[in-house]
Amino acid sequence: MSEKEIISALKYVSRMKPEFMLSEMRNYIKSEMYTQEIYNIASSSFFDLGLDIVPVDDDFKVFRAPGGFIELSDREEQINEAFFRTAGVSRKLERLIEQFIEKKTGKDWDDPVILDRIRKAVVSQKADYWKSKGSRNISYEKGYDILGYLAYQFPVYFVQFQHILYGMAEDGLLKKRMKVLDVGSGPGTVPLAITDLYNRLEDNKALVHSIEMYDENIEAYNFLVPEYAGIKDKVDVREPEKIDIKKLDVGKLPENIDLMVFSNVLNEIKDLSNSEKAELVKEMSEKLNQNGSILIIEPADKVNSTEMRGLAISLKVMGLGIYSPCSFIWGSGCNPQGCWSFEQQEDIDPTRLMTRLAECDEPYRYINLDIKYTYVILRKDNLTRIKYRVSPKAKFAKLSKLGKHTGKRINVIASLMSGDLGDEKNHLFKICDGTSAKPVYAVLPGHNLTPENEVITNARYGSLLSFQNILVRYNEANDSYNLLLSKGSLVEAVEG
Template identity: 55%
Template sequence: MTAMSDREIVSALKYVSRMKPSFMLSELRDYTKDEVSTADVYRIVEPLLDETGLRAVPEGEDYRIERLPKPAPLALGKEELERVQTFFKAPRVPRKLERLIENYVERKTHRQYDDPAVLEKLRQAVQAQKTQYWKEGKARKIDYSSGYSVLGYLAYQFPVYFVQFQHVLHDLATDGLLKDRIKVLDIGTGPGTVPLAIVDYYNRLDRAEATVYSLEKYDENIEAYLTLVPEYAGQKGRVRIEKPVKADLMEKPPVPDGIDLMVFSNVLNEIDAPFDAKVDAVVELASHLAPDGNIVIIEPADKENSTRMRRLVRRLLDKGLGIYSPCAFIWCDKCKADMCWSFEEKDDIQPTGLMKKLADTEESYKYLNTDIKFSYAILRKDTLTREKYRVPRRASYMRLAMLKKHVEKRLNVVAAVMSGDLGDKKDHVFKICDGTPAGPTYAMLAQYNVKPDNEALLKAKYGDVLEFENVLVRYNKENDSINLLVSKGSIVSPAGAEENEE
């Protein structure tokens, strides 16, 4: 093969695809003077198929090249929704993927995955990662340069992050933000957590397709990725997996344009770089986003990382990006986010077999990681938002920022629910926000006060905007927070419900 024949094949691909909606790949061999095999032709054209709007369908030892239809909005059918909902009722890592991970542990350690010596080293790796995670400043150094650091991640963090991203992906799908064919870029992919989650989610769908690109800094993570992701995706799956690019996201890495979904999953908080440098790196990568594409940023739910993520998102808005969710600037003002701690909570996952083995000690709680709590933001280049509601002019609602001046009064407010239920069986507590508060504000509803007129608070999803009528303002001096007491005489309803009925 020569460089000339490569150019001839590429030119032939572009020419024939303009003339014919469908043709056999072997036909392109007629356009070069050199002797080339169909396999050689495929090697040359395969990287170009996506950007030229083509697909290759295997037919025997040949391929049929077809023009792809223009991507359409992805609408999940009834059976697809049922399959996804069934998964979320008892979320877990599928046994096939569990076994792939166990096999990888055995390959790396040359022992059985449940060998006591292997399990003890995995426990040490998990504890080392936890210790680093909670350090501050320059002392905090999180990396995955050793084999056991990756194995520890797969045993402990991976199962939760794997299910967690499927929740986010499903929300994107049900909100109509995905197309039936998308390009995904996973930044800081690790051992392939997000790509594996995409493959697993798409396995429940009937017609959606995705091409997944990824960036990763550490060789050990790339090795794990190449072992796990292509095998789980399968050779003829509807999720096409590209080889991860070894690159540091802070150094303007080479990435494709026209990305429909760009993901930063639990990665920005681990980078040892100045805050402003991280903002600039995200802005640079966002330049490769499609005009109607989405950026998903996910971080842990602890106060430090959640608040830092909100500050980063606020800065990204100043740089020209828009936020789709969960924030709803219902007063048309953008908050400062300096004290914003909010997160979403989902049902616990079932532990993997490896996690159970890891937790088979006197201190089992240290190695069981099954709860899903995370902070996230979905950003876009346009002005599309999930919540369209804006407070009408002359509406009789008090901004949350003004509540300290009205302690012990009953009044009306409108705000978004920004947490799961933080209370217990006796008292329900939800963090709320309208984009204006100077400090934390909570809506509190005692169980004995739950009535049909106010139970919308208990049914609201994360980010939903609610109207609160006749709620009592209380100040919590110890926490410097405002509590809105929802009583039997209070009315809570979805914002704009009356307008929608009209």
């Protein structure tokens, strides 16, 4: 009996019955087969057939999976908000990572010699990262490269990904049954983060396919991800495909992807220009469902952040739509040259491993808790997070016209494109309306904070705000504009 025949029999039976036992399939196929044999042949197809399957005694119950998008319940919101207040790596996952260190080294994870080697790996990885792009050679060939990554970068990236994913859940972008392709998976940060979040949601499931180039990363992935995902079985993970994405055969990727993720990957791909990366992502988007999302995340430093904005705009020009964080309220494209915009979140809790690594003369080298990242969500269906468009009659100045208004008080409407970049005296926020080639900042001196303008201090990144009665100043040193908020300025949330 071929796989094809079994799948078509499954399709037939599942159309007839919303729920059935897998053993019943034996009545619909010609050859004699055990239920377990049918399961083995069909197990990788249930997700695509829109079916859920659960073991029951010696058999399996098969039923139609719920369709559509996740709508968070009050309880799910409470649980997740509590998680994000003191977010970190769960004790179970921490322990799994410690066990991986023990497996790789044959010693206790906190053996002083092992800790010292991990410290060296962290230091050398950071030194590589900060080399200029041309001479950079970040490698994951040695076992300690991965241990250093798990100790230092992983905890932040793990929580960071959950912030973004949860934001997508709040926006109704995550499917109740979601097929994910994680590109450059490393030790499995993204599937581990998806597992963590889905374990805090009710009846929702994901299937994750991964691509990774280095054996050491794949080994870590295979140790950590299936075990962690298996705890609640909400996330089904496939073994990573060992692929260099520069040589990717897009035709061989899984079909009907709902979420395609590039988390801290594109900036590390050597020998590809930004336009070649854009072509690669565009080509891969063939495999994305019409209502699916592509999520690109990069570090927040100026070089990587500005490069990613350029990449996002290239993809927009190539026909993908930007869902967030950018909005195009004047209906124009934008000039991404030098656009440095990133999101910040609360610090994470350190892991036990990080704390132990920091018990040395230079603890600051091994503590990595702050979350800052650059991201973009792209779509094929041109859905946008911000729907607002400025009406021709509205009395707002475009940020591209600030030169004409310098020294005057005006009204503008723009998205909040940073956290608070200021100091004790002044709050400072990057804002953008998609028209200005020069950076624009809203400056709110602490003594001018009033209930009428304080909304800017707690608005969501990417949300749209209107500003009334603000003073335009040109900052010659930075070739940028500052919009000064006074006690009489009014800031209102418009959307998002």
